[in-house]
Amino acid sequence: MKKQLVANGREPQELHIFQGVGVIVGDDAEDVERQYQTTAALVSIKDALNYLGRFFDHHDFSQYSLDEPFPDIGDIGQNSFRSTTDEIKRKAHEQGHTLRQAALEAATPRPLFFGTPEEVADGLQLWFECEATDGFIIQGGTPDTFERFVDRVIPILQARGLTRSEYPGTTLRASFGLKDPVNQFTQQ
Numbered sequence: 001m002k003k004q005l006v007a008n009g010r011e012p013q014e015l016h017i018f019q020g021v022g023v024i025v026g027d028d029a030e031d032v033e034r035q036y037q038t039t040a041a042l043v044s045i046k047d048a049l050n051y052l053g054r055f056f057d058h059h060d061f062s063q064y065s066l067d068e069p070f071p072d073i074g075d076i077g078q079n080s081f082r083s084t085t086d087e088i089k090r091k092a093h094e095q096g097h098t099l100r101q102a103a104l105e106a107a108t109p110r111p112l113f114f115g116t117p118e119e120v121a122d123g124l125q126l127w128f129e130c131e132a133t134d135g136f137i138i139q140g141g142t143p144d145t146f147e148r149f150v151d152r153v154i155p156i157l158q159a160r161g162l163t164r165s166e167y168p169g170t171t172l173r174a175s176f177g178l179k180d181p182v183n184q185f186t187q188q
Contacts, residue, residue, distance in 0.1 A: 016134040016176055019127070022111030023140055025120050025148040032114050039141030040108040048103035055081040055088065055106070066100040108141070117152040124153070125162055 002012040026032035043051075049061040056077035064071045070092035077085035092102040113123045127133050138149050157163040167175045 014178065016172075016178075018135045018137050019133040020137040020139055021113055021124075023120055023138055023145060023149055023153075024111055024114040024142075025117055025145070025152050026115065028116065035142055035145075036108075036110060036114070040104045042141070043104060043107045045100060045103065048107035049099075051107040052088070052103040055084050061099060061103065064099050066103075067098050070097055070099050070102045111140075117156055120149075120153050121156040121160070124157065125160065128162060 001017060002015060005012055005015050024032050024035045026035055045066065046062075053059045053061050056073065057080055059073060059076050061071075070089065088102060088106055091097065091105070095101075097105065113120045115123075124136060128135075138146060140146060140149070154163060158165050168177075169175045172178075173180070
């Protein structure tokens with residue numbers, strides 16, 4: 001995106017890219033898993049099976065036992081979402097998931113950034129330093145996700161000099177020092 005900006009006569013710092021990412025911030029692995037399971041429980045198994053079926057050419061998974069190993073369905077889904085269906089089948093086989101587990105996992109995927117506050121901060125820092133993003137839009141599955149993130153991860157990012165503690169403006173444009181773009185449709 002930033003290369004395209006330069007190719008069109010603009011500066012790369014005139015565009016800020018914010019990635020929408022899910023997070024789970026916990027005290028330890030058990031706390032993170034509990035929070036994930038709370039989120040996963042919000043999806044009914046019927047909806048999870050329907051969602052899973054979309055990847056597999058709308059296959060009807062309700063015909064199988066939920067608590068048996070993920071069914072061998074052959075090549076169903078190879079012509080639509082092959083990389084996704086291969087990954088679902090591989091993960092179910094390697095981790096011994098039942099159909100219920102595979103369906104719920106597909107319908108409520110684990111976020112990219114999860115773990116202790118330090119682990120979440122480390123992941124965000126890596127993306128930022130590798131220039132994959134200029135910032136993040138934080139999403140979560142539980143009502144206290146954002147509060148946990150602000151209270152526990154933001155102080156770490158601030159201590160590392162990766163996020164501010166004060167903002168110079170009341171808008172994103174002002175806070176990032178961006179110029180008002182020229183409207184190409186008005187007379188100059």
